[in-house]
Amino acid sequence: MLCSPQPKKLNYTDETAFPKGRIGTVTQKIISTINSNDSDTIKEFIETNFAEDFQNMAPMEAHQGHFLNYYRRTGGVSFHSIRTYDPKNEQETILILKDNNYGSWQKIRFSFVDEEGLLLKGIGFSPAETPTDILESNISPEELIEETKKAVEKLSQLDLFSGAILVAQGNDILYADAKGEASKRFHIKNNLDTKFNLGSMNKMFTSVAILQLVEKGLIGLKDPINQYVDETWLPSGITSKITIHHLLSHTSGLGSYFNETFWNSSRALYRSIDDFKPLVQGDSLAFEPGERFGYSNTGMLLLGVIIQKVTQQDYFKYVAHNLFEPAGMLHTDAYEMDQPVENLAMGYERSENSYGWTNNLYKHVIKGGPAGGGFSTVGDFHRFAMALVNEKLVSKASLDLLWTDYSNAGYGYGFTIRQSPSGQVVGHSGGFPGLNSNLDIFLDQGYVVVVLSNYDGAASPLAKKVSHLIDRL
Structure with missing residues (x-):
């Protein structure tokens, strides 16, 4: 059953004074580059301020596109604070910004290559929780829905949300x-x-x-x-060090x-789990298992291998029979994108x-798997959330395992975990060119929010x- 409201103490604080020194210098560069909405400015910023390893992670056009899309989604940003989490990560700076389109809070994380220079090792963009210095007025449940409707209408009219x-x-x-x-080609509405x-x-x-x-x-x-994972996937020198816990917790x-x-x-090469084997063979460890958090699609894929090995069933059939059916999720599966599945949204x-616009048909996997890429509806995800909290899929003890943060990274076993002013929130998001998705289950307040979009970056x-x-509230 869902718990009664028990708001938890926040694990972060915000300092609103604009930072001085090298953090202030880089903060100003980041904000001005975003708000320029200009490809040449972004290129100069990337080439001048980022380490070579970061620049080589993607073509310059991709880096530029990331900044341009961020501006398109936010309408520009303004500085609000520097955030510090408990426990503090000394190597990372977290900016909290307010965006123009949503009036919402944005988070930008960056880190330096060394302790003295201005060269950046990396940067990340994500939504943020409300700053600790902001005291917003309470609203009623009716106002929650009214404000949500207004936001959906506005974003739809700006063509920032489809889903x-x-x-x-x-x-x-x-x-x-x-x-x-x-479908933009045939003008079929969602x-x-x-x-x-x-x-x-x-x-x-x-x-x-x-x-x-x-x-x-x-x-x-x-x-x-x-x-469970034989040497046709990875050598035993690697797999003997890794436990199922490590795979689940991305460690x-x-x-x-x-x-x-x-x-x-x-993409036609990859349909079954075994089809992905050539992409995994020859992999090495970025760090020793259990040492730290490192998001891993390969780890989740191998959990699918384990499910097939232990159950002697096809992964897709197992989850359909043991998850989707008991939860009542009739419109959820890893549908193959080259088949005429009815009412399947194309990503843009x-x-x-x-x-x-460009569709993502030739970028996405042709069939999803254990790490991602399946299809579902907002109604099915509501049913999934209810089946979880009502212990229809696993026990309360297993839910506690799923929803424990094992490495202070906001991640449990296949679920993100965060503390908000309304209490604990669990779920997961998904992103790829032409798609974005998000599930939030508010364990203390009882709310479930599902947003699925066939635009990249539009749901979160x-x-x-x-x-x-x-x-x-």
């Missing part, structure tokens, strides 16, 4: 709507039963499936994975199979071509906007 949204409290759906087009690509949200399904096997005594969290040291080979290959990203900001409104 579907659902807000519920417990089993009661308070608001649900769909905007935009599932509706509440449209199936959207999930990106990494599939990681929740895989992790719940693993905990089901743990409950049945078929595997153990401390088991080294060489018991294995493995990376991502979305590597150069994948990007240069036909902005483009400089004459149409203004809207989900965060609703989260801020819930915090004000």
